Amino acid sequence: MQKGNFLRRFVLVSAIAAAGLTATPMTAHADGYDTPRSATAVGAGNTYEAGLALAQQRARAAVLAVGHDCDTGTYYNLTTYISPGGGTWVIRSTHYATCVD
Numbered sequence: 001m002q003k004g005n006f007l008r009r010f011v012l013v014s015a016i017a018a019a020g021l022t023a024t025p026m027t028a029h030a031d032g033y034d035t036p037r038s039a040t041a042v043g044a045g046n047t048y049e050a051g052l053a054l055a056q057q058r059a060r061a062a063v064l065a066v067g068h069d070c071d072t073g074t075y076y077n078l079t080t081y082i083s084p085g086g087g088t089w090v091i092r093s094t095h096y097a098t099c100v101d
Helices: 002-023 048-066
Strands: 033-045 074-082 089-100
Touching: 033 048, 048 074, 048 089
Parallel strands: none
Antiparallel strands: 033 089, 074 089
């Protein structure tokens, strides 16, 4: 009997929580930064640091091209190619930021 009551309570609480989540509107940030933006770019260089810097710079520029003003955001980087001997490093960087729309 208790197992059935527990299951019913669980389903009821889950349904109420789901309804609350879908009915709650997303609130805007007080400072106006309320539009999420992201962009991915590729950069290459003769060192890891050079490839990373170029990829991040290009990704940030792509985000700023569509957003008026953006916070510093975060970067997710992936090394996609290293030439034999390490002479060329190709990095893919995705920049996530919140911008003023």
